[in-house]
Amino acid sequence: MTAQANLGTRLDPWYDHYAARAAGLSASEVRALFAVASRPEVVSLAGGMPFVAGLPNTVVSASLERVMTEHGPQALQYGSGQGVPELREHITRVMAAEGITASPDDVVVTTGSQQALDLVTKLFIDPGDVILAEAPSYVGAIGIFRSYQAKISHVAMDAHGLIPAALEERIVELMAAGETLKFLYTIPNFHNPAGVTLTTDRRVEILEICRRHSILVLEDNPYGMLAFDEPAPPALRSLDDGVIYLGSFSKTLAPGFRIGWALAPHAIREKLILANESAILCPSSFSQFVISDYLDNTDWLTQINTFRGIYHSRKNAMITALEDNLPSLSWTNPNGGFFVWLTLPEQLDSKAMLPRAVKELVAYTPGTAFYADGGGRQNIRLSFCYPTEESIALGIRRLTTVIRGELDLLNTFGGSGSISAVPTPGRYNAPPPNIS
């Protein structure tokens, strides 16, 4: 018995009882940051919390009241594992606004789209199966994939999103190596964390590649309706009925209700309902009736436009602050969503620099959180969704102080301090270039 195992045994009598998959459960870097970000003196550019104060309380309260009057006993009761029919109807109308034609029968309502992603992964992934994902990818997706013992293979992106040639090359390579490829997980719009959007041409090309190699496509689209200037390109699901599409009300309404959904081809949809029933019996009836009422009685597209306006202004504030303070660095300039992806000078390490940033009262998410393979040290994700424009400007000024301090330290002492000597990862982990 190793010292490590011995220690575990002494602290936890069940140390030897956990499933093999439990080893994949580790505290994410974003998680630790939530605690830091909650201190009021810290400007947090870390979390992905939507600006719920942009939604009038009175609108929500009116829906709550109507739900109790009109649907009280149903809203308080268990519902079906697939979700409330009225809400599924509304969801098809929401997706229609993104060009998707679908039947309410093919919608499965979940506890946020996170749970939809968990269920799809549970349904398809045996230990050791490969999931293709962008480099970088959503930290919460990486967490789920690890918890089911998937291998995650990152595929390069650039300013126009996932690179089709890189995807094809990787698929061929993995298949030749005898790997079992299960699906491509992609966030085509206003990518989290990279802030880039997949072009229409590439969408067509990627769908064609995946069809040819029998690889299921899982499209995660929480930010699609939060476009700033022009609408997002057509959803992958609108171009191919075989795509599993994940949607969410967390960014267009409020995450506190925890309602998301999956739209899936018939046979998969049926299994997702069973998996949902197994995991939670049913999603919250109350939350579903509230959102259904809200979509029925509110001009929800106008509310989304309000959110878009707020996030657009905040994005502009962040880009301006970056241009003013860090003109020598590069970053993405998203046309929607919540995130800017900043590339640091080669010598700096975003993860090692974080404690110094928090000391300067600014928080961000280090790029390493978004890679399953140790990449991302040269990047940081900056969120503009929650802080005000003034806070964003202040946060970027503080970040500038931190970066300058790190560079000074480097110039004075060489490779010591928090400065990493780890080389930038190769092509497949390369950060997207500055498209600002």
Place this chain on the structure above:
Amino acid sequence: MTAQANLGTRLDPWYDHYAARAAGLSASEVRALFAVASRPEVVSLAGGMPFVAGLPNTVVSASLERVMTEHGPQALQYGSGQGVPELREHITRVMAAEGITASPDDVVVTTGSQQALDLVTKLFIDPGDVILAEAPSYVGAIGIFRSYQAKISHVAMDAHGLIPAALEERIVELMAAGETLKFLYTIPNFHNPAGVTLTTDRRVEILEICRRHSILVLEDNPYGMLAFDEPAPPALRSLDDGVIYLGSFSKTLAPGFRIGWALAPHAIREKLILANESAILCPSSFSQFVISDYLDNTDWLTQINTFRGIYHSRKNAMITALEDNLPSLSWTNPNGGFFVWLTLPEQLDSKAMLPRAVKELVAYTPGTAFYADGGGRQNIRLSFCYPTEESIALGIRRLTTVIRGELDLLNTFGGSGSISAVPTPGRYNAPPPNIS
């Protein structure tokens, strides 16, 4: 390729892509019944839906209003994966009413206690591991266990709950066979579906047996506070801090909010939080604030007493109807909870009889739903929680017609029709005797 596999391939292009565990996902018998039960002319004695109409709408509405006024932005936002601190405080007070001393730090809030059970299973079960469970056991637990490819080993119960000697014997037997035993799943109070309660002496004995064999105990207690005459015996968790305890607001308040919890020893609790974050990011903040407000501002114990009174009267109505109509049969007479477990004449098959029952406009859950091993054909679960006393009486009269019809058929034609020739399973699957 078999004809079956071939058929699957033609209908579902992803037929060969599913994980091995997906084979464990099958539609439960209870699920199909929900559809039937929703027809108004059918008296459903099938579902376990609580009588939410027993909760005044005004009380809920008042909490909703206060939450929006006092906690709007927090209630609409993401929260922590462990759950809202105020609610976790309240949960410790709820558990204190059952004799449990616990810190809010050790509580993890989940999407109903169903999700807590899913997370514990995900954390501990590798394919092929054995879970010990009562014979019969909760259908939703069996579904979860199967979805993680556990082997389920049923241990006999009688009128006093799980039989300690049978548990010990089974453990020894399984260990000798080289099986990996992970935990005992038990519903000690007002068992679903058996309606029996584990005696205090047996609780002590069972905890001792599990400690001696290093078997984790998972106590599922959704009905503990719904005792009719005298309180339930002390919770297993109140006798041993090493027990994982699952609790729920679904039966004492309303299931529509989907809020349950796990109370777990430190090391396990930490992993459950990570598993919860991975699966759903966080439970619904809105639901949590509503329940927290309700517990703060309402005499919730009086509300539970109201529910107890309603369920007690309904249980009495069911027992009276059984005595009046089916005096030659045997059934359990629960001192709390939602369910009576009826034993049919040996020749009848509860599952095969169901379509005939639905034709007579009465629904029940066949005993087979509660066994992982094909047992339960001679039993049916009767729920008294949702229908009125009049409906219960009518439902039992209709059931009597069905049973008599089946017996007549048997007398006329012998072993044909829906009458099963399958012998009653042996000791470990024996239904609990009639304790009415």
